Amino acid sequence: MSLFAAPLYPNIGLGFLVLGASLHETLTRLKAEPQRFPKLDLSYSAAEPVTEPAILNLPANGIRLRFDGPEQRLRLIEVIDFSKNRITYQDKEIAKPVNPQGVLGSPKSGGDATTGPAFRNIYHRLFGPTYAGEYIPPANVGKGDAVGTYILSYPGVAFSFPLPLSSYSPNKDVVSLLSSSASQTATSVAVFSGKSWAHARETLWDEVLPSVKSTLLFNKSKEVVPDEVSLVKIHGGGRLQLFRKWTSSSMWINLGVTTPQDLVAELGPPDAIYRKNDQRMYIHKARTASQSHSRSRSNGGDYRRPEDLTDTDQSSAHTGSDDSDDEAVEDDLVGNVSGECFYNYFHMGFDILVSPPQPISQTPPSQVLASNGKEVPGASPFKNSTADRLVATKxxxxxxxxxxxxFNRHRRCRWEISYLPTDDANEVVDSETPFDEIEERLREEWKSTYPSEDAKGRQRGMVLNRGWGDSPGSSCEFLGGWEDSSGGVAAKKLDGGEDSTTTLYGFPGLVFEVLKNGFVSAVTVY
Structure with missing residues (x-):
């Protein structure tokens, strides 16, 4: 295994590990070098996976990465074992190797051990003087030999030193405290965004980090890459508004109107394009079609069942069966595709179905009432009249x-349903809201459109198992090695267990794929 060597950039990152990078991007980058990063351990809350932080440990490299739950952005980088890496600052190593005789010096062989950064080296040679740090007392204060932690902080970087409780005094200066032999070597270093660790800790998980593209590591690149989409607002009636966090701009996708050329112009070319002709859910569509005439007699609007839209399920997931007609689109110009297909934006967290125009879901009742006959926000004045012209439909x-x-096929895409009213103006129904709450508010919104009193109760979901090889969209062989756990997060061979089972629930314009823990794994907008 090659040793992980990287320069430290305070407030920015460690080598290619940059603060603000997405969990998807980081995992993809690490898995690309299995010899350098042979093991990745991901820890998360099974009950609150989208609200609590996720921790990615690199045990073979002595590195620990912490990501927030809602955005899945890298918030904290920690070096916890200096014997497994070589970290430099301004071309100087922050931790000196130790030869077998215990003498500091240049490494002469791969077997040399490494102690942590020495206080004198940090304070006098590398970073210079700084303000007094923060002392965290040990948990077992009653013991006389209890050891706490002294945090020496600089803008964007902090060092942790062990300091016995008996040696600490608030009246002593930092040089006096850390000059003893027992406390002069740091046990870890943290890279974060902020002027000091004490200030950064208060806003560590929700601070708006600068764009990764704006860092000195990337701003010299001549490649033009569109800013990533940080939030998608679902307005109903086939209208979606895509926001970019670091700019004031947004774009609209009007289903049935927005063309492939519009998508490429605003979002750039997709990461992949796939055509899907999976007909295994046709039996449900045929049943739905046979009932459509009787439904049209009522005022049921377009209240559709979840099976009506399962052909879009996971979009890009190649079925992998021998009789599948799925194929990759090899058009020279991605804006000029010749048939129904999916535009897969893995790095943005969504897929877009491009097909001939289809009926779009109705405008939510609350928006119809609020608009008072006027055109709703974001609606396009242009309509496609030709049935053979391809447009975004889902x-x-x-x-x-x-x-x-x-997990990790796409970056996390945050969304919110803008037309659902809430009691608190600051509260929104979004990608972090448990589905039980989402369902309750959607039933209230659409209750006037239900065809019968029976439909006003909780609907019956359709169970989908992604672990079975013949489940629609379950295989991911086109992703290249997802089932291979070498050099990455251990991929489970699921064969019908709870981890691979989800439930589909449908509402007008929306289909939710819900996990066992009650959180939404994916939502299809049509």
Whole structure:
């Protein structure tokens, strides 16, 4: 295994590990070098996977990475074992290797051990003087030999030193405290965004980090890459508004109107394009079609069942069966595809179905009432009249929930349903809301459109198992080595267990794929 060597950039990152990078991007980058990063351990809360932080440990490299839950962005980088890496600052090593005789010096062989950064080296040579740090007393204060932690902080970087409780005094300066032999070597270093660790700790998980593209590591690149989409607002009636966090701009996708050329112009070319002709859910569509005439007699609007839209399920997931007609689209120009297909934006967290125009879901009742006959926001004045012209007809937004079967195929895409009223103006129904709450508010919104009193109760979901090889969209062989656990997060061979089972629930314009823990794994907007 090659040793992990990287320069430290305070407030920015460690080598290619940059603060603000997504969990999907980081895992993909690490898995690309299995010899350098042979083991990745991901820890997360099984009960609250999208609200609690996720921790990615690199035990063979002595590195620990912490990501927030809602956005899945890298918030904290920790070096916890200096014998497994070589960290430099301004071309100087922060931790000196130790030869077998215990003498500091240049490494002469791969077997040399490494102690932590020495206080004198940090304070006098590398970073210089700084303000007094923070002392965290030990948990077992009653013991006389109890050892606490002294945090020496600089803007964007902090060092942790062991300091016995008996040696600490608030009246002593930092040089006096850390000059003893027992406390002069740091046990870990943390890279974060903020002027000091004490200030950064208060806003560590929710601070708006600068764009990764704005860092000195990337701003010299001549490649033009569109800013990633940080939030998708679902307005109903086939209208979606895509926001970019670091700019004031947003774009609209009007299903049935937005063309492939519009998508490429705003979002850039997709990461992949796939054509899907899976007909295994046709039996449900045939049943639905046979009932459509009787439904049209009522005022049921377009209240459709979840099976009506399962052909879009996971969009890009190649079925892998021998009789499948799925194929990759090899058009020279991605804006000029010749048939129904999916535009897969893995790095943005969503897939878009491009097909001939289809009926779009109705406008939510609350918006019809609020508009008072006027055109709703975001509606396009242009309509496609030709049936053979390809347009965006469905969008699949992926949550990238840790522990779910399709984890790390897409970056996490955050969304919110803008037309659902809430008691608190600051409260929204979004990708972090448990589905029970989402379902309750959607039933209240659409209750006037239900065809019968029976439909006003909780609907029956359709169970989908992604672990079976013949489940629609379950295989991911086109992703290249997802089933291979070498050099990455251990991929489970699921064969019908709870981790691979989800339930589909449908509402007008929306189909939710819900995990066992009650959180939404993906939502399809049509």
């Amino acid at each position: 969008v699949v937004l992926h949550a990238n929930v840790p522990g779910s079967y399709p």
